[in-house]
Amino acid sequence: MSEDIKDVMNIRDVKIKDLSANPAPLGLMGFGMTTVLLNIHNAGFYPLGAVILSMGIFYGGLGQVIAGIEEWKKGNTFGATAFTSYGLFWLTLVVIVLLPKFGDNFAGLALTPTDFAAYLFLWGLFTLYMFIGTLKATRALQVVFLSLTILFFLLAAGNYMGNPAIIKIAGYEGIFVGFSAIYAAMGQVLNEAYGKKIVPL
Structure with missing residues (x-):
């Protein structure tokens, strides 16, 4: 048996370099823009309308x-859990709003x-325990x-409590949440595009 064949047979681990793109900015933008709206x-x-519901289905949801x-394919448990869960959050939210309108049944x-x-x-x-994960x-x-x-x-x-004032306060706070996610997404995109820290994260 040749030495080359022996070397191949002795290989126990093969390291594969991941050349795929970072999916996090897509997830953060889908979440951020839909949350702002x-x-x-x-x-x-x-009022709640087709723009929000469509974003909830496609960008916030499927995106x-x-x-x-x-993220799952990259072995990132946190990213896989977060993006998949919040995508399904948006899809369930749209169904919660629309399902009662599908006839008398x-x-x-x-x-x-x-x-x-x-x-x-x-x-x-769920988000509280995911926040604990962001401390690393x-x-x-984290924001x-x-x-x-x-x-x-x-x-x-x-x-x-049926309190419109709290919901209105939450609305303003939610606008901040959405823009903070957009900031994090754009930071990752621009830092990668320029090969240096353009946006501090």
Whole structure:
């Protein structure tokens, strides 16, 4: 047996260099832009309409799920869990809004303040534990997840108590959340494009 064949047979581990793109900016932009639009509504500037729902289905929803699957392929458990979960959050939110409108058979599924508050509260708990995970990441991600935790709890409280003032405050806070995610996304894109730190993260 030749030495070359023996060398091949003795290989135990093969390292493959990952040349795929960073999916995080896609996920952060999908989350950030959709969050800004929804919370401009929560702040009272315009009613819930097709623009928000379409963004929730496609960019905030499917876009983040795609980013999450790509993070999974890269072996990033945090990114896979975060983007896939928040993508599915947007999809479930759209279904929660639209399902009761699909005829009389679904009329009994109309949203109540209590069950919507429970839904938002659970997402707040999820985001709180994800925030703990960001303590090992960049300051920009810490800001996104901490402010998002506050947003979910504010929205849960506002809906549970039926308090429009809290929901309006949450709307302004949510606009900040969305723009902080957009900042984090653009920071990653521009820093990679220029090969140096253009945007501090």
